[in-house]
Amino acid sequence: MDSFPDGRGYLAACTAGLPTLGTIAAQRADLDAWSRAETSPAGYGALVEEGRALFASLVGVPAAQVATGSQTSVMAAVVADALPDDAEVVVPDGDFSSVVFPFLAQAHRGVRVRSVPLDRLAASVGPDTALVVWSAVQSASGVVTDPDPVVAAARRVGALTLCDLTQAAGVLPVSAAPFDVTVTHAYKWLCAPRGVAFMTLSDDALGRLRPVQAGWYAGEDVWSSCYGPAMRLADDARRFDVSPAWQAWPGAVAALRHAVSLDPRSTWRHATGLADRLCDALGSPRQGRGVGAAAGGGAEGQAIVTFPDADGTALRAVTAAGLTASGRAGRLRIAFHHWNDEDDVSAVVAALAGVEPATSQA
Template sequence: MDSFVDGSGYLAACTAGLPTRGTLAAMRADLDEWEHAASTPVAYGALVEEGRSLFARIVGVDRARVATGSQTSAMVAVVAAALPDGAEVVVPDGDFSSLVFPFLAQAHRGVRVRSVPLASLADAVRPGTSLVAWSAVQSSSGVVTDPGPVLEAARTVGALTLCDLTQAAGVLPVDAARFDVTVTHAYKWLCAPRGVAFSTFSDAALERLRPVQAGWYAGADVWGSCYGPAMRLADDARRFDVSPAWQAWPGAVAALRHVAALDATSSWRHATRLTDRLADTLGSPRSGQAITTFADADGAALRALAAAGISASGRAGRLRLAFHLWNDEDDVTRVADALGAVDGFRPEG
């Protein structure tokens, strides 16, 4: 907790993480270098490669399987563009739009998106399904999906799998090697500045997907691929890289260093212990999640928390709270006290 800025009352890691002190120092140092004309693309490139390696360690894959970018939707769009005409994609009802919209945008080619209840995701996979896409942790509810049955169902029919780890990596232990493709924006639980994202690829994905966003940074020799017309792309996942948002990377690497040094199981245990403690205090069922939500159709509970100096969020008609490394039992008490004063609040979980 001491590595972060003061996060007392901040329960919105699912919206945006807080910086570590190391992240702030790195970003300030970068501004100083820029001010004195001392920053260079080569130095930023070295940070990108360090960030690639750190992320690979966090999600359990070889760095050669990691591509870098700035937005998950753009990475998902690469997958969507590679689907054959008429392909069927299965997604859960209400999953995050950045995961769903890139496939809906392929409707002109006959690509069909079938949305099913999250609990029925594995059962909905059928012969003819080309891809199953879902978030490891649902943004609106914090529900964690057991990937095993979905992966097994996809393997049975030869479908690719795409899992969004944005609400998982940094708090929940994850193994990206289990999926054909993963996408992760690092500004939430990984606590990086916005503008740094990652994707990972299996052998099957590397063989079947095309780097439709290929630019100079996807070249086998980055500084040798600045001009056309010849194109020689990297042999590994780096061929899916896009040009990095340079000034986000010093802070991102500092954040990733911090997360990579932690035990993800301990981080998850810390977060879920606090959500369960809140449930016990409010008299609601335990969720065992890092994100917990309560019905709040009129936003009264969210407004009450804001008035009490507590940062939270509202999604899909529910109050959304997220506990991360900077939170402690004092935050549980503050939330419980504020919610207890809201007329009509019913903590059904």
């Protein structure tokens, strides 16, 4: 908690993380350097490479399998473009649009997106399935999916897997290694500035996907790839890089340094422990307990907990109490991260006193 500014009452890491003190210092230093004309593309490029290596360490893959960008939907669109005509894509009901819309946009060439209940995701993979897409942690509900049955089902039929780690990396122990592709935006639980995203690709995915968004930053030597028509693409995942949003990277690297310095299992225990205390205090069942192994870490519980709130009464009560939370899919959404403690649990309970929708069974 000492690594962050005062985050008391901020219960929305699932919407946007808070900056570490190191990130704030790095962003301010970069702004000052820019004002003195002391920044350069090469300097930012070095930060991108450090960030790539840090993220690779965080999710347990070699840096050569990590591509960088700024939006997860753009990365998912690369996968969508590589699908053959008339391919079937299986997704969970209600998953985040950034990993659904790019595939729906391929309907003109016969690509079919089949939406199924999350708990039936693995069972719904069939011989016609070319790709399975899901989020490790569901944005709207905080539900954590055991990836092993899904990956096993996809492998049995030769389908690729794409897992969005945006709501997981930084709070839940995760590994990108089991998946063909992962996409992660770092501005949520990793607490980076918005505009820094990562894509991991297995050897199979590297061979099957095309860098349709390739620009100068996808070159083997980015500094000699500024002009056409000849271009040599990078041999590894860097061929999927897009030109970085320079000013976001100093703070992102500082945030990633902080993330890799922590024990992710302790981070998860802290967050889920607070979530459990909140559920207990509200008389609601603990969420995510007894559901099996979580993504790559064997952990149970949820860092995001939600409660019925169809008319927004509970969210308005929490907001009126000076707390920051969010509402999604007709539910109040509360997220716990590094800066939260039991005082935040008590504050939510006090704010919701007498608010029936949030104190009834989830």
